[in-house]
Amino acid sequence: MSIQTEVARRRTFAIISHPDAGKTTLTEKLLLFAGAIQIAGSVKARKASRHASSDWMEIEKQRGISVASSVMQMEYRDCVINLLDTPGHQDFSEDTYRVLTAVDAALMVIDAANGVEPQTIRLLQVCRARNTPIITFINKMDREVKEPLDLLAEIEEHIGMDAVPMSWPVGMGKAFEGVFDIARDKMRLFRPGQERRDDSKDDVIDGLDNPEIAKRFGDAFTSAKNDIELIQAASPVFDRAEFLAGRQTPVFFGSAINNFGVQEVLDALVEQAPPPGARTAMERQVNPEEPKFTGVVFKVQANMDPAHRDRVAFVRVSSGKFNRGMRLKVSRNGKEIRPNNVVSFLSQRRELVDEAYAGDVIGIPNHGILHLGDVLTEGESLHFTGLPFFAPELFQAVEVKDPLRIKQLRTGLAQLGEEGAIQVFRPIAAGGALLLGAVGQLQFEVVAHRLAAEYGCEARMMASRYSMARWITAEDPKELRKFIDANASHIAYDVVEAPAFLVTSGAQLRVAEERYPSIRFHAMREHGAAPSAAH
Template identity: 80%
Template sequence: MSLSNEVARRRTFAIISHPDAGKTTLTEKLLLFAGAIQIAGSVKARKASRHASSDWMEIEKQRGISVASSVMQVEYRDTVINLLDTPGHQDFSEDTYRVLTAVDAALMVIDAANGIEPQTIRLLQVCRARNTPIITFVNKMDREVREPLDLLAEIESHIGMDAVPFSWPVGMGKSFGGVFDIRRDRMRVFRPGSDRIAQKDEDVIDGIDNPEIAQRFNTAWSQAKDEIELISSASQPFDKAAFLDARQTPVFFGSAINNFGVHEILDALVDLAPSPGPRHALEREVIPDEAKFSGVVFKVQANMDPAHRDRVAFVRVCSGRFERGMRLKVSRTGKETRPNNVVSFLSQRRELLEEAFAGDIIGIPNHGVLHLGDVLTEGETLTFTGLPFFAPELFQAVEVADPLRTKQLRIGLTQLGEEGAIQVFKPVAGGALLLGAVGQLQFEVVAHRLKSEYGVAARMMSTRYSLARWITADDPKDLKKFMDANAQNIAYDVVDAPAFLSGSSAQLRVAQELYPKVQFHALREHGGQVFKTRVGDSAFA
């Protein structure tokens, strides 16, 4: 098969939602219906022996939540689907933002009882800023939920897109009978079953005027039929160009836990979601089916295999064909690497990979050679931007309970900082390492992972800091002068980028007024690339 054909059959998307909307459950069902797994993991029974395939960390299994994004590749209808499950909790939004830079589309999951929720809005804003096409799935229709027409109006008002229903629920709660496929003019009747696909063929009734539907579903069908006729006449027709330009979103209704509507989502991903497109580097536009390989590291995960204490760099293939053992250049360092143990994923399960194409997500195990944002090429120097680190809003000092484990603490925090699980700062003036986060739960997860993955019992302590800004200056002398005068408030992060830590916004304003030649940044790009100067030796050497 030609390179262009291989690229054309790729679909790479992320699943996004507010916590508890059913995102991880839907992920399981997509894997189930695609034939990747035979039985879905339970995300509700926290003490059960089965867990969601995408929740592989011990803390995820204990709490029944996703705290790290995971990658799964499946094949369905001769299409290679790269599915990225993201954390729904806002405390892990940085991980989700970085994942969204690696996908070509997003699947938004909405709880039909709660509608659009705050975290969903934030993620949608990121998608809109990148013009990422969005497919919408309204979940939990097997419960007593809000009226579908109200949900449709809320979707349009919050995401600023025309919502075009592709399916429509027949009833809700105990009277929920299935979904009517508007475009195919048929109703699909599902039998409840949360773990397996029914062995018999699914019950399908053709035709909106088929009397069998009215006979079987009575009042629920009467209301659904009226609503279908209303939206068919009032809503905009589906325009694929508008969808790809993020101006329309196809909407599907269902119940992931009971397998309602999952098939329609899978088919929509194949039929509607875009194949990989061009990606913009600072140097030029990179075309997916060009001959030369290029890829960017959008995520680093430590200890996916605790027995080997490895670090896996997740690489989005941007162009060309990857072959195991090929010579690749790391643009940041100029060094050459020949990865031979590259893997594809079904969450933490790995398979040795021989080749991959634009749109695929590959994993390169390494020992700190690859960092977030690194670009791999066959020799050309390329720089892809857009992988954000946000200035933390919460700080805690961290010390090891057993002084003999100080080295393990430093190793663990360095690795967790490099993967973006937490931001780690080393004060210039000495003292305990500082952890910066956007949410309190990040501290809890890091403490748990330090104990379970690195054997380190860490003590977390409050600090006087409440905000941070990375600092740069056009003239290195101006930056050094500022850092010398404010040494008690200066720290380096894991990529040696200097930051000014402040106890209040008033203190930050004073510093900005006194040192107008210093720039204060609330966001930095990966690898410290936004910084024009660096001062001092490596903080974490």
């Protein structure tokens, strides 16, 4: 098949939600319905022998939460679907943000009992900034939940786009009877645990005005019918162009744990979500159908296989076709690589990849050659921006309990810093302990756990006096050097040797900004436009 045909078959999307909205369960059920896995593990059964297919890190299995982003590929209805599961926990929003730069659409999961929650709003803002099309799945309709009209109002209020219901629930909780498919004018009956949608007479009843439905489901259906008629009179009809522009979101209702409503979401992804689009580099626009390969490293994960101490760079293919063993240039330093053991993922199960096309996500095992934000090409020098690192809001100093393990500590922190799990700062003041910077407290716990489990060194985390960091740049290198010398006790270098100014309060930062007008203080460092270090 031609590159153009293969690109048109691709659908690459991320699942986003607040913790406990049922995102990991839905991920598994999508894999199940697409035939990619045969058994769905329960996240709740933490002590059981199987765990959620997308959660592989040991701490995830212990806590029953997703803290790393997983990549899974499956085929459904002649489409190749690349599904990126993201951490639901708010402390890992930075990793999620970077994942959202690698997708063409997002699937938003909402807990019907809680509505639109804070973490979902933060992620939606990222999608809105990029005009990423969003499909909405309102989960847990088999529980006592909010009124559907209230949920629609919340979605529209928080995400600023029209919510267009594609289905509508009949009843809720123990009285949940199913959903009415508005476009197809038929009611799909709720059957818990059914692994395939069955369009037999036992499963579906036709017609909103069908007296059989009203007779069978009484007040629950009467209420649902009134809501549907209200929506049809007051809401816009679904318009794919508006959806692709990020101005409409199609809404589906269901219960992922009971496999209900999952297939409708899969069908919507295939039919409505866009294939890969053009990506903008600093040099030019890169179109997916171009014959030559380009790709961007949007995630690095150390020790996915602890026995082999491997580091895998996750690469979103931006254009062309990847062939195993092809020569690729790393734009950052001009080095050439010839990756032979490139893999695709179904959670921890890996398969060797012989070829991949724009929209696909491939994993390249390497030993520190590839960094976050690196661009791979067949020779052209390209630089993509937009991969963000946020200024940490929490800091802890870190030391190793056993001084003989200092080498393991430095190796572990260097690798974890490069993969973006934590930000590592090296103070220039003599004798200063390494500093860890994070957006959320849980990141420190995960890093301490991984240092012990993966690198064999127990770390001691200590309180730090710092509460804020800003990367610093200046048009004149001499001015930057002068600032660094004058404030040496507050300067540290990050993993790419970019200098940062560490402060204890907002007031201290404001004073520095007033005293040094030639210095720029950055709350975000974007890969590809990193502040230059001045040593």
